[in-house]
Amino acid sequence: KIYFWKENTITTGSTTYYTTTVSEGTTTEYTITYHTNGATSTQDVIAGNSITLPTPSGVGNASFVGWVTGPVNNEPTQPTLVSSPYTVTGNVDLYALYNNPVKTYELASSLTNGDKYILVDENSISGTSGYAIGNSVVTNNRYLTAVSVTVSNDAVTASDVASVLWQVGTSSTYYTFYNASAGKYIGWDSSYYVCPSSSAKNWKYTSEGYLDNEVDDQGYYYLSYDGTNGRYSTKKAGKVINFYKETTTNYYTTSVSTGTTAYEEPEAVHDEALSAEVVETKLTGALDIQAL
DSSP states (O other), rough: OOOEEEEEEEEEEEEEEEEEEEEEOOEEEEEEEEEEEEEEEEEEEETEEEEOOOOOBBBBBBBEEEESSSOSSSSSSOOOOOOOOEOHHHHHHEEEEEEEEEEEEEOOOSOOOEEEEEEEEEOBBBTTTEEESSSSBTTTEEEESEEEEEOOOOOOOOOGGHHHHHHHEEETTTEEEEEEEEEEEEEEEEEEEEEEEEEEOOOOOOOSOOEEEOTEEEEEEEEEEEEEEEEEESSSOOOOOEEEEEEEEEEEEEEOOOOOOOOOOOOOOOOGGGSSEEEEEEESSSOOOOOO
């Protein structure tokens, strides 16, 4: 219940009287129902009052954006948000909106300094199965692991992206490949066996689509998948290496899956990949390099 107090002034001749009238009234309350990634809570507010809307935490890699009046399912464009403070005029359902970054890895037509790629020997692909270059050694501190990936519609998915993601650096017509998870480059030892390297090693990308170290005194120049031994090594015969570029797309949603979250990059990066120079290499046809 609500009570209203009113002061009255009564004047009779030269005399003024003051009285107070008390009357009983009613007020209206409305309910706000908050939907926060599947969970619900309510808040009762007197009609016409303004409140500051709550700010829930993010879910996984998805960050909270604001409140909307209906469910949103992975939309690329942000919908209109409810303003805060919010004036209550009726019962309402509000849904927490999240910005959910989704990373994909699609076949690239060029290499860009600083971008990240999954490298797959084209000859390792059979149907939808292939093997990407991993970041760890196989035996005797030599060779690189071959990590199983799924290849479909010119895109790659991997269960452990961190182990197969390489950041491109450039030096004139050569490239370095750095894995932030291991803190290593694709390199070679003193006997020219391919292995993870603490220092940057230059690879030339040839017009045929091969990665050539140009240093092996016995002619084992070309990085390739060794299907017999299940690893990456160098061979005398060149093999085409496919590059699948990492792209991040932001989707807006009111329902974030907590079972799968987008891969989050380690903070470590290497200096070579931070240059403002951009070098593009055509991966098909003749080699065409431009420094912009």
